[in-house]
Amino acid sequence: MHDRPSPLLKMIHRLETRARLGEADRDALLGLPCSVRTLPAAAYLVRDGDVPENCGVLLSGFAYRHKITGEGARQIISIHMPTEFIDLQNAFLAVSDHNVQMLTAAEIVLIPRVAIRDLALSHPAIGRALWIDALIDAALFREWVVNVGRRDSRARISHLLCEFSLRLESHGLASSHRYELPMTQEQLADAVGLTPVHVNRVLKLLEQEGLISRDKRAIVIEDWQRMREAGDFNERYLHLEAA
């Protein structure tokens, strides 16, 4: 008999940076019932109003959450990278209040919501790690409210690009403020509450100012200090030290 390595290994590793896990905690996590699913870009995992049976962990690729207004406008609410829980709230809330969709082709691990919930409640160290995860999630939402509510277009976009850079680096997926932005300008627009046309103009402007350079969707932040200022960016809300 021979165990395949759990698809959750990397996620567990990330949780260990949040709270020290014991042997029993690790075993419990490894024992979680789960199934891996491969989804193409743009596939929905959860829809607004669904009553999901699972929580998803992103293994590879990028995902995003969004809502559609009555007018048909879309607002992207968060962007997720590998090893992150995409919809932890399903563990405790019955009905989903937003959509979860793939930004790129992606693999996700599905874990029954009750399994996650029971683990969070029965294993203090795991509970703690999940709490931190969920609370950082909420901290990002708060910052996005500010971004979209009180910053002009240049700052909004700069802020998002800064956030993306630091988050990717903290996941070990980029360095030197250089990365591949996995979204179209239309999606970018929906993340910052602007039109795609205007996003295009602002990106061009940032490039002219020498703050960034672009090649297709590859972004290089050429001057991190000035970019931080342009985006009114302060990484405190990312709570990177909690990781």
Added chain:
Amino acid sequence: MHDRPSPLLKMIHRLETRARLGEADRDALLGLPCSVRTLPAAAYLVRDGDVPENCGVLLSGFAYRHKITGEGARQIISIHMPTEFIDLQNAFLAVSDHNVQMLTAAEIVLIPRVAIRDLALSHPAIGRALWIDALIDAALFREWVVNVGRRDSRARISHLLCEFSLRLESHGLASSHRYELPMTQEQLADAVGLTPVHVNRVLKLLEQEGLISRDKRAIVIEDWQRMREAGDFNERYLHLEAA
């Protein structure tokens, strides 16, 4: 010897609507070390960058959370009513990423963060109730991102007025869509990402349209159905059934 009734009674009662608590859970909550503090309107409880020792529960009055941008603009992020936790995230995250300020004079109960944290991790039923609380908090942030990102001024303000109405009613603090809005138009503006001048004009408009009526800060939503439409309001995100 004679115990004074715990100031936390109402909050505990609210938690019981989230998860069934046993005798031991209730005792643990009642045994929580805590102190009551009375704060005047506009007093700060926590400031961005603080490392708070406590979590606050609102006993009476209203509080709000906000952030200030580098340009000096303020964005209000949430508004809190009696029995709610104002800053649960302090239990698990060391440094605060936003300000918590009183909207009106208020009484708050301070509970040491470690006490809350240990309780959340050691008592599954309490943990569950707190999880639901925190996740609903996050659900409101998400809706606010949408509100501020993708709705025009009329819808934004209508949405906020609808949210306020339902939340107050669910707390037993209002009925018939009639309530006292505990904020100035400037604060309203900071909650929806507009200027106070424009908020004023939109309120006037909503009044002319017969959707609301006002007297000082007393609001009556005269036509709930049309107001819901105007605000593109769907209460799903409030997860009222979880209560």
Added chain:
DNA sequence: CGATCCTTTGATATGTTTCAAGCTTAGTGG
């Protein structure tokens, strides 16, 4: 009863959207 804070109103300025069209790139089938 004066002073301060809030609300209301008008005129003008501006950032962003909307509309429309051309351009580039990547993918697909002949």
Added chain:
DNA sequence: CCACTAAGCTTGAAACATATCAAAGGATCG
């Protein structure tokens, strides 16, 4: 391997929603 197509990006001109500036009018509270 080329031609075709669809998707995304870029650009310009005009329209519009909201901001800004400025000042007057209420309300509230020592």
